Amino acid sequence: MINRHPEPILWMLFSAGGVVSAMLMPALLLLFGVAYPLGWLAPPSHETMVAVLGNPLTGLVLFGLCVLSLFHFAHRFRHTLYDGLQIKHLNEVIALVSYGSAIVGSVIAAYLLWQVS
Amino acid sequence: MGERIRLQVARYRPEQESEATFDEYEVPCPKDWVVLDGLNHIKDRIDGTLAYRWSCRMGICGSCGMTVNGEPKLTCATFLADYAPGPVRVEPLRNFPVIRDLVVDIGDFMRKLVKIKPWIVRQAEKPLADGEYLQTPQELEEFKQYSMCINCMLCYAACPIYGLDPKFLGPAAIALAQRYNLDNRDDGAGARMATLSEHEGIWGCTFVGECTQVCPKHVDPAGAIQRYKLSAAVESMKSFFLPRGA
Numbered sequence: 001m002i003n004r005h006p007e008p009i010l011w012m013l014f015s016a017g018g019v020v021s022a023m024l025m026p027a028l029l030l031l032f033g034v035a036y037p038l039g040w041l042a043p044p045s046h047e048t049m050v051a052v053l054g055n056p057l058t059g060l061v062l063f064g065l066c067v068l069s070l071f072h073f074a075h076r077f078r079h080t081l082y083d084g085l086q087i088k089h090l091n092e093v094i095a096l097v098s099y100g101s102a103i104v105g106s107v108i109a110a111y112l113l114w115q116v117s
Numbered sequence: 118m119g120e121r122i123r124l125q126v127a128r129y130r131p132e133q134e135s136e137a138t139f140d141e142y143e144v145p146c147p148k149d150w151v152v153l154d155g156l157n158h159i160k161d162r163i164d165g166t167l168a169y170r171w172s173c174r175m176g177i178c179g180s181c182g183m184t185v186n187g188e189p190k191l192t193c194a195t196f197l198a199d200y201a202p203g204p205v206r207v208e209p210l211r212n213f214p215v216i217r218d219l220v221v222d223i224g225d226f227m228r229k230l231v232k233i234k235p236w237i238v239r240q241a242e243k244p245l246a247d248g249e250y251l252q253t254p255q256e257l258e259e260f261k262q263y264s265m266c267i268n269c270m271l272c273y274a275a276c277p278i279y280g281l282d283p284k285f286l287g288p289a290a291i292a293l294a295q296r297y298n299l300d301n302r303d304d305g306a307g308a309r310m311a312t313l314s315e316h317e318g319i320w321g322c323t324f325v326g327e328c329t330q331v332c333p334k335h336v337d338p339a340g341a342i343q344r345y346k347l348s349a350a351v352e353s354m355k356s357f358f359l360p361r362g363a
Binding site for chain 1: 277278281282314316320323346347349350353354
């Protein structure tokens with residue numbers, strides 16, 4: 001008999017977020033945050049980027065990356081506050097702030113991706 | 118006698134003091150002496166009132182776990198010479214209430230251990246005439262490392278989560294649950310799940326990994342917990358989407 005509580009789903013989002021952000025974030029940051037701005041690589045043209053972002057698959061991948069990374073952050077931040085600062089009595093407030101900010105961040109990501117597509 | 122080393126041993130005698138103090142003893146330090154030999158020397162030759170647990174002195178019984186210079190160690194497998202020139206500080210295992218000197222109350226662990234049913238659970242026994250329960254080397258390999266646990270509780274002493282929240286089921290109990298869950302002769306995984314999937318079960322663990330670092334038998338409790346988290350999460354999803362079928 002399995003216990004019904006949200007921990008398994010939160011942990012799955014946390015794990016999936018850890019994997020995708022570890023795999024994709026460094027590459028994206030290196031390309032768009034360092035290599036293109038510093039001219040190490042020739043950046044793609046604006047039209048190309050708009051076309052790439054216009055593809056629903058790109059939007060879906062980036063949305064997934066944002067949501068999972070945000071929930072990874074939320075879970076880790078919640079546990080850091082619990083154990084690191086030992087404020088477990090603020091359980092509900094911490095969970096609300098952590099996962100709430102992940103949800104807000106996901107909505108903003110969806111809005112921005114919808115705007116550019 | 119040749120080399121000697123100083124041992125600073127934690128003493129707590131509840132009938133005469135309210136807090137632990139340290140007594141210092143000088144003991145011989147031949148290269149084949151372990152910390153436990155030093156304690157036995159104190160008990161036999163210097164101060165017979167020192168209280169500590171030990172039995173096999175060969176890393177099997179799991180009763181001589183203590184904190185040596187701040188780290189959880191089996192004192193029968195920790196050489197004094199490695200700490201030369203000393204002094205060596207010997208304290209009781211952390212995260213457990215101290216009964217006397219180096220002796221801790223292990224009742225909490227014993228109660229948790231029973232909760233995860235650390236034995237082979239069978240739905241139905243097959244008749245004796247049908248012969249043994251055969252197991253391939255691969256099937257044995259699945260759980261063998263977890264069966265090396267000697268219940269020494271060093272992992273509990275090292276676990277910061279258990280230190281903060283004593284309700285946490287803890288590394289050894291979960292690793293031992295996996296020892297039986299992963300045994301193909303066992304049918305008890307369902308019965309263990311209720312205890313393991315509680316908030317104080319596997320979900321209490323934040324994968325600090327100290328348990329695996331300190332284990333003297335090279336069990337990987339941190340790995341066992343992460344592996345079980347995945348099984349429990351999958352089961353939880355199944356029971357959510359297939360409430361009847363799961």
